[in-house]
Amino acid sequence: MTGHRLFPVRALRDNYVWVLANAGGDALVVDPGEAAPVIEALHARGLRLRAILLTHHHADHIDGVSALMAAGDDIEVIAPFDERIATATRRVGAGDCVEFRHPASRFEVIEVHGHTRSHIAYHGEGLLFCGDTLFSIGCGRLFEGTPAQMLDALDRLAALPGTTQVCCGHEYTLANCAFAMHVDPHNATLRARAAEARAAIASGKPSLPSLLADERACNPFLRVDAPELVAAVAAHLPADANRVARFATLRRLKDEFRT
Numbered sequence: 001m002t003g004h005r006l007f008p009v010r011a012l013r014d015n016y017v018w019v020l021a022n023a024g025g026d027a028l029v030v031d032p033g034e035a036a037p038v039i040e041a042l043h044a045r046g047l048r049l050r051a052i053l054l055t056h057h058h059a060d061h062i063d064g065v066s067a068l069m070a071a072g073d074d075i076e077v078i079a080p081f082d083e084r085i086a087t088a089t090r091r092v093g094a095g096d097c098v099e100f101r102h103p104a105s106r107f108e109v110i111e112v113h114g115h116t117r118s119h120i121a122y123h124g125e126g127l128l129f130c131g132d133t134l135f136s137i138g139c140g141r142l143f144e145g146t147p148a149q150m151l152d153a154l155d156r157l158a159a160l161p162g163t164t165q166v167c168c169g170h171e172y173t174l175a176n177c178a179f180a181m182h183v184d185p186h187n188a189t190l191r192a193r194a195a196e197a198r199a200a201i202a203s204g205k206p207s208l209p210s211l212l213a214d215e216r217a218c219n220p221f222l223r224v225d226a227p228e229l230v231a232a233v234a235a236h237l238p239a240d241a242n243r244v245a246r247f248a249t250l251r252r253l254k255d256e257f258r259t
Contacts, residue, residue: 055131114150
């Protein structure tokens with residue numbers, strides 16, 4: 001990613017639209033749920049929008065696409081195979097590669113069903129644009145997929161290089177840390193991550209991107225086989241429960257958790 005700039009643009013209530021730009025002023029954006037703040041950020045930095053990457057069909061990730069296309073020329077829109085995304089100019093699925101000349105970049109497409117039935121992620125240039133599948137210290141809700149699908153998706157994302165920067169779609173880190181510390185209270189790395197995120201947000205900065213290595217150490221949904229997490233959900237499961245059942249229970253506990 002030499003010579004490239006990566007930064008998030010805040011949109012709606014707590015969304016991030018990720019922008020990757022080169023030194024020449026060419027940019028791509030990921031999951032623009034709102035156009036106005038993206039247009040403002042591009043203009044402020046003198047950037048030309050070349051392409052849009054979409055991870056899934058939810059409105060808070062795609063509603064800004066049409067206005068961004070209208071404001072530019074020949075903007076490519078890469079999206080999953082989902083008829084609910086009408087603005088796509090190219091559809092991609094598992095194993096496909098997406099390459100751009102401006103900014104020069106290459107991303108592998110990973111299917112990560114669970115949050116939705118057609119969710120995809122983009123991995124390349126040391127970055128992971130994962131939408132609402134993997135959050136820092138959390139994961140997405142299961143709206144259309146199954147626990148088995150989501151766990152499989154998270155397992156595959158967790159297997160990527162630890163230096164990968166996790167660029168997810170929402171600023172949920174502090175709320176996720178609260179639940180994670182509830183079920184994994186003795187995790188010193190998690191406590192350090194929570195303190196880091198708290199300081200960043202207090203100073204007006206994003207808590208993201210995070211490093212995948214840190215997520216593997218802190219994120220309970222990537223640690224369903226860790227003894228601490230097995231013990232945390234044991235009271236809610238039969239003794240012979242498998243890891244999918246543990247994940248499903250952990251996700252249900254997160255849904256019910258109140259600080």
